[in-house]
Amino acid sequence: MSNYSTTELKMSTVDEENESHFSGEDVRRNFLSHFHKELQLKGIIAFRDDGIKRSRSIWPEIQQAIWESKISIVILSRNYAGSSWCLNELLEIMECREVRGQTLMPVFYEVDPSDVRKQKGDFGKAFEKTCVGRTEEERQRWERALTNVANIFGQCSAKWDNEARMIEKIVADVLEMLNRTPSKDFDGLVGLEAHVGKLSSMLCLESNEVKMIGIWGPKGIGKTTIARALYNQLTSSNDDFQLNIFMDNIKGSYRKTKISGYGLKLHLQEIFLSQIFNHRNVKITHLGVAQERLRNQKALIVLDDVDELEQLNALADQTEWFGSGTRIIVTTEDKQLLKAHGINHVYEVGFPSKGEAFEIFCQYAFKKASAPEGYYDLAVEVAELSGNLPLGLSILGASLRGMTKEEWINALPRLRTSFNGKIEKLLGACYDELEEKDKALFLHIACLFNGEKVDNLKHLLAKSALDAEFGLKVLVDRSLIHIYDDGHIVMHCLLQQMGREIIREQCIDQPGKRKFLVDAKEITEVLADETGTETVLGISLDMSEIDEEVCVSEMAFGKMPNLQFLRLYNNFQDESFKLCLPHGLDCLPSKLRLLHWDSYPIKCIPSNFRPEFLVELSMRDSKLEKLWEGIQPLTSLKKMDLIASKMIKDIPNLSRATNLESLYLRFCKSLVNVPSSLESLNKLKVLDMSSCIRLNALPTNMNLESLSVLNMKGCFKLKSFPEISSQVKFLSVGETAIEEVPSSISLWPQLISLEMSGCKKLKIFPKLPASVEILDLSRTGIEVIPWWIENASQLLIMCMADCKNLRSISSSIYNLKHLEQVDLSGCELPPQFPCRGQSRAKSVNLRGKSRRTAEKGTHDIARISTKKSSDMDEKSLLLLTLRYNSAGINLCDLH
Structure with missing residues (x-):
């Protein structure tokens, strides 16, 4: 025995x-x-x-x-x-x-x-x-x-x-x-269980249909690891699959350079069939073999790192190829590839949270979930350098494992400025696979436009060699950028660093010969020494990174005729002037599309500047007294921002700015008049002249068909209600000398918000259109809330704090079915004002204390849940600035 x-x-x-x-x-x-x-x-x-x-x-x-x-x-x-x-x-x-x-x-x-x-x-x-x-x-x-x-x-x-x-x-x-059998390969991997759980739900294993799902995300995010863990879990716990295969690294492992088209498909299918049936060197003569062999087999198939549609066509062209209950999982960096193959169920692998990223880093650096004593701050900084990319976290963590604290400190400067070789090689492959135009767009974003809004970027690149519309889609589908719901473009910091390194390597020793300049020290040297060249397309300088005042040559831009994007900005508003022009500025390139210069230090723009291609002009907190003389060709101009340019007295003739959409003049305290040419700006959507304390009137005919937002709050000398388009949605004329509101406002069908707080001469409650949802009449002289309040049937918020003359409130207010917040603090209220049981409002604030008729209701109006509206994004911004202290509505920040 x-x-x-x-x-x-x-x-x-x-x-x-x-x-x-x-x-x-x-x-x-x-x-x-x-x-x-x-x-x-x-x-x-x-x-x-x-x-x-x-x-x-x-x-x-x-x-x-x-x-x-x-x-x-x-x-x-x-x-x-x-x-x-x-x-x-x-x-x-x-x-x-x-x-x-x-x-x-x-x-x-x-x-x-x-x-x-x-x-x-x-x-x-x-x-x-x-x-x-x-x-x-x-x-x-x-x-x-x-x-x-x-x-x-x-x-x-x-x-x-x-x-x-x-x-x-x-x-x-x-x-x-x-x-x-289950392995321990994936034990302890942070966040993995959550990914696998979500994917398991997407697979709907109880269904007998053949189902394909995609796992999509950027290189290094963990797609293969997640797919492998899911595969291991399913093969160890589910005996229903008759066949299973994990075909990894398809992009890198199964490509034969001398084979293409039909031959490549045959080659891929032979490898696939050899692996799934565990037979060596299967040979086939046509692409129908896979369908013949697999149509009655329930299989679990993972196709990892697919980058071409031909690969999917060869390996899983149709669901009819496979037996009932088959599940096919495809990992890729290219979302468009999944769409093209008809894979509609796509799981996007997002970046780990800050806490998860730190834990991942610590596991590789210290082999535990936290940093040892004395290493915490160092570990936090290095983890942030990886931009929460799991691959970067693991590589950087492993590279520092076993080092002393002093060695960590010595390694940090290098890590801040240069790539780890493994990360560079991996991310560089993503860039190399792009078409030339898409590469160019990638570099524009990496150097200039990370964080920009999509619409702004499209405007800035319109009529250029770059197809921004298509190119952005390519970069999104390849996981090289992400576009958030609010329209902002975000590129991962490691990808941005790689893009900037590609530009730096164009000419390491002479930055003036590169396409883009982003390093503060290099930019100041180029501007001071006049070493720019015709190669330069864009400059982006955070002036808060300059330690000392820099004197810019009057001919700093003279040798950069192709400069299209100039952005000189201050990340910190309290920064003093860092760039000075002791001899003025003789020229600006005529090809400029973006001119953004915070704290511009002289009185005017060079007289020879022709802004024919200018799309955006932003010169906040400048020393400008005027922009230019005469009428300029401004047909490309979309946005003009002169906020806090306190010395500017006149706005030039804008009659040729026929495509201007936004004009920001807030805190231009010396501005007395605005040109009558504003009357012709039929595409103008936002006009902000708040706190222009010397401004006393608008042009007589401001019936602009596109105007949506008008802010004149704090224009103390404004006495008459502006004659503007009845299509306005957000109107702020608080802190003015206006005495009455014309009855015609009741016919404005688009009006959502009316803000007139601090109009102390206003005594008669305005007749409102049904569309109004937000009304702020705080600190006015109004004496009666009349019966016609019921006409504002969509009213959500009414602020009338500190209306000292208020004596009567019509019972019609009870009929406002949507009213959620009423602020009457500081008012001498009549005894019959409804509190509990009568008013439909969810929160009523009386004499500074809140009596609630529902548990919902707060002192912060921003937390109100409003009804659906096509203008919800704009309203939410309004609500965030509307407080019970009647601080007002900051309309200028809507765009």
């Missing part, structure tokens, strides 16, 4: 265990020796106790081997039941199977499974001999175990005419099952 068990199975880096149990000389000499040899050839290291006398002293060792095994193999022969030891081991194995879900593989060697099941024939005779002197309970337990093991599908020697082939089949099955 002998027992045989494997204590470990070495396959790749995975350690598994296997237990084989049998009895008798009838199997040892022939079957066992061949079986053992085949296992050894496959890398399974076996423990055998041939000839060892059975005793209770070795039982704990045998028991441990059984319970620590992933698979138990029971070899049942004619004399198997003649050993009580074997039968008791079988009881242990059956219990392990029931408790731990252990896989059991029976082998019926020269015995019929029915004889084992019913304990008859030679097998039954051996069993009867063993039962002599045993209790009935022992007998019944053995019988149940034998019956149960015989009911499990296994190999039967009677069905094989070649014992060697049977052994090969058994060993192949063992290896397959060991490969499918």
Whole structure:
């Protein structure tokens, strides 16, 4: 009698265990020796106790081997039941199977499974001999175990005419099952369980339809790891799949440069069929073979890192190729590829949270979830340098593992300015695969427009060689940028760093010969020394990065005729002037599309500047007194921003700015008049002249058909209500000298918000259109809230705080079904004003204290849940600035 068990199975880096149990000389000499040899050839290291006398002293060792095994193999022969030891081991194995879900593989060697099941024939005779002197309970337990093991599908020697082939089949099955058993490869990976859980739900495993899903995200985000973990989970816990395959790195591993088209598809399908059927070198003559071989098979298929549609067409062209219940998972960096193949169920792998990213980094740097004492701040900084990209976190963490604190500190400057080689190689491949125009757009965003709004970028690049509309879609689909719901473009910091490094390498020693300049020190040197060239297309300088005042040459831009984008900005508003022009500025390039210069230090723009291509002019907090003389060609201009240019007295003639959409003049405190040419700006959407304290009137005919937002709050000298378009949606004229509102405002069908707080001369409550949702009449002289308040049927918020003259409130206010917030704090209220039970408002603020008619309701109007509206984005910004302290509505920040 002998027992045989494997204590470990070495396959790749995975350690598994296997237990084989049998009895008798009838199997040892022939079957066992061949079986053992085949296992050894496959890398399974076996423990055998041939000839060892059975005793209770070795039982704990045998028991441990059984319970620590992933698979138990029971070899049942004619004399198997003649050993009580074997039968008791079988009881242990059956219990392990029931408790731990252990896989059991029976082998019926020269015995019929029915004889084992019913304990008859030679097998039954051996069993009867063993039962002599045993209790009935022992007998019944053995019988149940034998019956149960015989009911499990296994190999039967009677069905094989070649014992060697049977052994090969058994060993192949063992290896397959060991490969499918759960591994610990993914234990402890941060956030992995959540990804796998969401994907499992998307797969809808209970459905019999053939389903394809995509896993999409940028390189290094963890798509392959997630797919591998999902695959391992499904193959180890789901026996329904008849076939399974994880075909990894398709982009890099299965490409033959000399094969294309039909030949490449054949090549891919041959590899696919070889792997899924575990046969070497399958050869096919046409692409219909996969469909023929797989249409009745339920398969689990993972196609990893696909980058061409031809690959999907070759491997999974149609769901009809596969049997019911098949699941196909495709990982890719290209979302458009999934769409083109008709894969509509796409899982986007997002970046980990800041906390998760820090934990990932610490696992690679310190082999634990947190940083040791003294390393926390260093670890936080390095983790942030990786931009929360899992690949970057793992590479940077591993590169610093084992270093002292001093070595970390010494490594930081290098990490701040340059790539780790592995990361650079990986991300560089993403860029290299782009078409030339898309590469150019990528570099524009990396150097100038990361964080820009999509519409702004499209305007700035209109009529250029770049197709921004199509190019942005390509970059999004390749996961090289992300566009948020609010329209902002965001490029990952590592990709941005890579793009800037590509530009730097154009001319390392002479920055003036590069396309884009973004380094503060290099830019100031170029501007001071006049070393720019015709190569320069864009400059982006954060002036808060300049330590000392820099004197810019009057001819700084003279050698940069192709400069299109000039952005000189201050990240901190309290920064003093850092760029000075001691000799003025003689010229600006005529090809400029963007002129953004915060704190512009001189009185005017160069007289020879022709803004024919200018799309955006932004010169906040400037020393400008005027822009230019005469009428300029401004047909490309979309936005003009002169906020806080306190010295500017006049706005030039804008009659040719026929495409101007936004004009910001807030805090232009010297501005007395605005040109009558404003009357012709029919595309103007936003006009902000708030806090222009010297401005006393608008042009007489401001019936601009596109005007949506007008802000004149704080124009103290404004006495008459502006004559403007009835299509305005947001109007703020608070803190003015306006005495009355024309009754025609009740016919303005688009008006959503009217803000007149601080208009102390206003005594009559305005007649409002039904569309109004936000009304602020705080600190006005209004005496009565009249019956016509009910006409404002959509009113949500009414602020009338500190209306000291308010004496009467019409009961019509009860009819406002949508009213949610009323602020009457600081008012001398009539006793009949409704509080609980009568008013429909969810929050009523009286004398500074809130009486609520519902649990909802806060002092912060921003938390109000408004009804659906096509202008919800604009309204939400208004609500964020509307407070119970009647601070007003800041309309100028809408765009």
